[in-house]
Amino acid sequence: MKPSLIEMLVCPGCGSALELKEQFSEGSDIKEGILSCRGCSSIFPIRNFIPRFVETDKYVDTFSFEWNKFHDVQMDILNNTDASENTFGWKTGWKPEDIRGRLILDAGVGAGRFADVASRWDGEVIGVDLSYAVDVAFKNIGKRKNVHIIHADIFHLPFKKEYFDHAYSIGVLHHTPDTEKAFKAVVPYLKKSGEFAVFIYAHGHYHYFSDIWRKITTKLPIKCMYYLSSVAMPLYYIHKIPFFGKAAQFLLPTANWPKRRWRWLDTFDWYTPKYQWKHTWPEVFKWFRDEGFSGIELFQEDKEGSLGQICMKGRKS
Template sequence: MRDGIPRFVPEDNYGKSFGYQWNLHRLTQLDSYVGLPVSRDRLLRESGWTTDELEGREVLECGSGAGRFTEVLCQTGAAVTSFDISNAVEANATSNGRFAGLRLLQASIYDLPLMDESFDYLVCLGVIQHTPDVERAFKTIFRYLRPGGKFCIDVYAAIVAYPHLRQLLRPVTKRIPPGKLYGVVQSITPRLLPVSTRLSAVPWVGDYLTRLVPVANHRHLGLSDTETVRTWSVLDTFDWLSPQFERPQPRRRLERWCRDLRLSEFEIERIRGLYVVRGTK
């Protein structure tokens, strides 16, 4: 236990870069800070759930980051258990500790100190592609969902995620200490972001041309403030380049995992560069 948060992993682990970025950008993606329902819309769009159905339910959030989705879940009145392998849980606690229904843990997705089949809902967004063994991560978290419980998990889509310039850079950038890499990203992003935006405007092929520029561009989110756009771009460009693991998955593999688990029902939807897997256990 440290700072009121139970800890079940060593401080130095494969999620170290995420701890760095989320404590630095504690507020950046919180709806309450941005003033737009970006995280709320993504959560409800991907899951297909409503805020009313979550009220009073036991929800397990796998991989909290700084708590952008934690905030949305807690606002529904759900009892939320949220964990992360990194010390990003500290950022989450600072932002969302006011919610009485929130329980935070720093723990591994492979070894959670939780009772099996103890949650009504399971959500895992932006996480499993960054784990050492994606199949094991995907299958393990279902241990904690009750029969008949609902789930939503997303993962980078293969092969969509591969033809991107960042994949040529990652073998080098993931070995650079987070503080040093962040300085580089902070320096180059304001220069490259306008280039990415101009390329994105090219008819028919704009989305493909932006893949030649290794910066994240959130033009589709409706962020109007220039500084906010730049900050999100710096954050997500670092998020692209820094993780130790990035393992996109093909649809057929996800389908096989779901069949292996003998889920009651599931569907897989492609949303931009993600596969979203949702259904009922």
């Protein structure tokens, strides 16, 4: 954790400033320490360079596993591609000049694929996640001077209100117990005129069977699901067989990306999370409107291999 982060954090319980009580630093970063609330005296540890505002990974243990296993798959910097950069651009509608010099909240940072892009676009990024993906994100990008990684819950964020220039939450809110509440939990931390970009799962006919499969797969041991979801790698070729392939895809939907391990990751990611809500774009539009956003835009671009999505952005009034 960078010492400069302390000024940005507050107690998620009472909103008071935090004080660094003990610390062990490595280079200029704080590796271990204690943050203490000046108001209510709550204590928050810093472990392995990351301030921890939650004690467990609650209902997102599948993501802790997922991002540890697939830590590199979607990271442009580790694959020498621009896949995540392109995706970030079309999912948010932002260009580098929208991000440069701005303070950005990544609500649900995962392994850091999009925080990597926003920081390469010269934003100062704070990535938050409830799972132990934070340790992976830290390894991937946490040492950069414009990146901060925090272990916290979207529903109890440790920031001052109206603090961020922009926020995004890509593929996260529908994995919480309540998508709408999660959306509304992030909004207060955005400055007026700040933009909020979200990507949320949409309903789709291809979910009919996957919703049935998920009743079983979400109960299976996680290691078992890790191996079972690898079936997406060979199924890709079967899906190319005329008629039979379409039927197979309908009955057992799996990710269809050209990259092998990406298919494996996305299929695991589809069948294991405890919560996976789907919505319609008018629903999401209403959430933006209820929170007083203007200039609401929908970016609907169905890419081959994607399993249904709503990408929407608005400006806080």
